[in-house]
Amino acid sequence: MNTSILKEREASISDRRERGRRVIAADISCERESVSGAVSQRACVYCGARVVLNPITDAYHIVHGPIGCASYTWDIRGSLTSGAEMFRNSFSTDLRETDIVFGGAKKLTAAIDELMEKASPAPRLIFVFATCIVGVIGDDIEAVCRAAEAKYAIRVIPVKAPGFSGTKTQGYKLACDALMTLILPHANQEKRFGINILGDYNLAGEMWIIKGYLEQIGIPVISTITGDSSYEKLIQAPSASLNIVQCAGSSAYLAQRMESELGIPSVRVSFFGIEDTTASLLRVAEATGRDDILNNARRFAAEKTAKIMPVIEKYKPRLQGKKAAIFVGGGFKAISLIRQFNELGMETVVVGTQTGKKDEYETIGTLVDGNAVILDDANPAELERFMTEKNADILVGGVKERPLAYKLGMAFCDHNHERKHPLAGFEGIENFVKEIHSSINSPVWKYVKGYSL
Numbered sequence: 044m045n046t047s048i049l050k051e052r053e054a055s056i057s058d059r060r061e062r063g064r065r066v067i068a069a070d071i072s073c074e075r076e077s078v079s080g081a082v083s084q085r086a087c088v089y090c091g092a093r094v095v096l097n098p099i100t101d102a103y104h105i106v107h108g109p110i111g112c113a114s115y116t117w118d119i120r121g122s123l124t125s126g127a128e129m130f131r132n133s134f135s136t137d138l139r140e141t142d143i144v145f146g147g148a149k150k151l152t153a154a155i156d157e158l159m160e161k162a163s164p165a166p167r168l169i170f171v172f173a174t175c176i177v178g179v180i181g182d183d184i185e186a187v188c189r190a191a192e193a194k195y196a197i198r199v200i201p202v203k204a205p206g207f208s209g210t211k212t213q214g215y216k217l218a219c220d221a222l223m224t225l226i227l228p229h230a231n232q233e234k235r236f237g238i239n240i241l242g243d244y245n246l247a248g249e250m251w252i253i254k255g256y257l258e259q260i261g262i263p264v265i266s267t268i269t270g271d272s273s274y275e276k277l278i279q280a281p282s283a284s285l286n287i288v289q290c291a292g293s294s295a296y297l298a299q300r301m302e303s304e305l306g307i308p309s310v311r312v313s314f315f316g317i318e319d320t321t322a323s324l325l326r327v328a329e330a331t332g333r334d335d336i337l338n339n340a341r342r343f344a345a346e347k348t349a350k351i352m353p354v355i356e357k358y359k360p361r362l363q364g365k366k367a368a369i370f371v372g373g374g375f376k377a378i379s380l381i382r383q384f385n386e387l388g389m390e391t392v393v394v395g396t397q398t399g400k401k402d403e404y405e406t407i408g409t410l411v412d413g414n415a416v417i418l419d420d421a422n423p424a425e426l427e428r429f430m431t432e433k434n435a436d437i438l439v440g441g442v443k444e445r446p447l448a449y450k451l452g453m454a455f456c457d458h459n460h461e462r463k464h465p466l467a468g469f470e471g472i473e474n475f476v477k478e479i480h481s482s483i484n485s486p487v488w489k490y491v492k493g494y495s496l
C-alpha cells in the first residue's frame with residue numbers, strides 16, 4: 044500500500060518529528076470538507092444528522108433516497124430505550140432511476156401516507172431525510188412535509204442532508220435545527236429546577252448511568268437529547284434551567300441555540316475516565332448554585348473513585364508503557380481518552396478525530412508527547428502509516444477502524460457504534476480498563492504480528 048501523504052492533507056496532520064515540518068496541534072487545518080480522493084474515515088452529512096436524531100425512540104425516520112442510504116439503522120448504533128422501539132425500524136422511499144428522472148416527491152408523499160395508514164402506534168413525529176440524489180434532483184421535501192403536517196396534524200420535519208453538501212458536522216447542525224423546529228413551539232413553559240442532557244445517545248445504556256449519578260446528587264433530569272428520548276419528553280426541554288453537553292461535536296450548536304432562544308445556559312461535560320467524570324459532576328453541581336448539591340457531588344465522586352482505584356491499580360502494571368492510537372468522532376472524547384490512558388500509565392502516540400475543533404486540537408497538543416501524531420479527518424492509509432511507525436499496541440476507534448487494526452495485527456477497542464457495554468461513568472471505567480487489558484494482552488497478537496497489508 045502506498046502510504047505517502049497527499050499534499051493537500053499535510054496541513055491536517057501534526058507530525059513534527061518525521062518531516063521537520065512544524066504544524067503544531069493548535070494550527071491543524073480542521074472543520075473543512077474532506078480532500079477529494081483521500082477516502083476519509085468520516086461519515087457523510089446525512090449520517091451526521093441521522094446519528095443525532097435516530098435515538099428518539101418513538102420517532103419514525105424516512106430516508107428519502109436510494110435504499111443504500113437507509114442501511115444506516117439502529118443496528119449499527121446500539122442506542123437503548125426504556126420505552127418505544129419505533130426507532131429500531133428504518134423506512135426508505137427506495138428511489139429508482141425513473142424517480143430520479145421524473146422526481147421523487149410523489150413517492151415521499153405516498154410513503155408518509157402509507158406510514159400513517161399502517162404504522163402502529165400512529166406516528167406523532169416523522170423525520171424525513173433527503174440524501175445525495177435528492178439534493179441533485181431537487182425534490183421539494185419541505186413542501187411535502189408541510190402538506191403532511193397539515194393533513195395529519197402531526198410533526199413532519201424535513202432534514203435536508205445530502206451527503207455531499209458539507210461535512211458530518213453540517214449533518215449535526217441540521218439535526219440540531221430539526222430539534223429546535225420540534226421544541227420551539229413549546230418555548231413558553233415555566234422554568235423548573237432540572238437539567239437537559241445533550242449529546243448522549245444512550246449507547247449500551249450510558250445515559251442511564253449518568254442520569255442516575257445526577258439524580259443521586261440531587262439534580263433532576265428533565266429531557267435527554269437524544270438518548271432514550273421521546274416526543275413528549277423532548278418538548279419539555281424548554282422548561283429546564285441548565286443544559287449539560289456530553290458530545291460537544293454534535294450538540295454544542297444546539298446548546299448555543301437553546302441558550303440564545305430559550306435562555307438555558309450550558310456546561311460541557313465528559314463522563315469518560317476518573318478525572319473528567321469527577322470534574323464534570325462538580326461542574327454541573329456548581330452550575331446549579333446549590334451548596335448541598337456541590338457537597339453531594341464531592342462525596343459521591345470521592346466514594347466512586349475510592350471504589351474504582353483498586354481496579355486501576357490491578358491492571359496498571361500490565362498496561363504501563365503500552366502505546367495507544369485513538370481515532371474517534373469528536374475532539375472532546377479524544378481528550379478524555381488521552382487522560383484515561385495517562386491514568387493507566389500508557390502513552391498516546393497517534394490521535395485523530397473526524398470533527399475536532401481548533402481549541403480541542405490545542406488541548407490535545409498539551410496532553411500528548413511532542414512526537415505524537417495528531418490528525419484531523421484521517422484516512423486508512425494515514426492511520427496505517429502512523430500507527431505502524433509509532434508502534435501502537437492498540438487502536439481505539441469505531442466500526443470503520445476495527446478491520447484496519449485487526450489486519451495490522453493490532454489490539455482494538457470499540458468506543459463507538461456497536462459496543463454493547465458502557466464505557467462512561469465509573470462503571471464504564473472498569474469496563475474500559477478490562478477491555479484494554481484483555482485486548483492488548485491477548486496471546487493472539489504474537490501469532491499475527493509480522494503480517495502487513
Ligand code: SF4
Nearest residue numbers: 087089112174175206
Ligand atoms: S454519501 Fe450520499 S449516498 Fe452515501 S450514504 Fe450519504 S447521503 Fe447516502
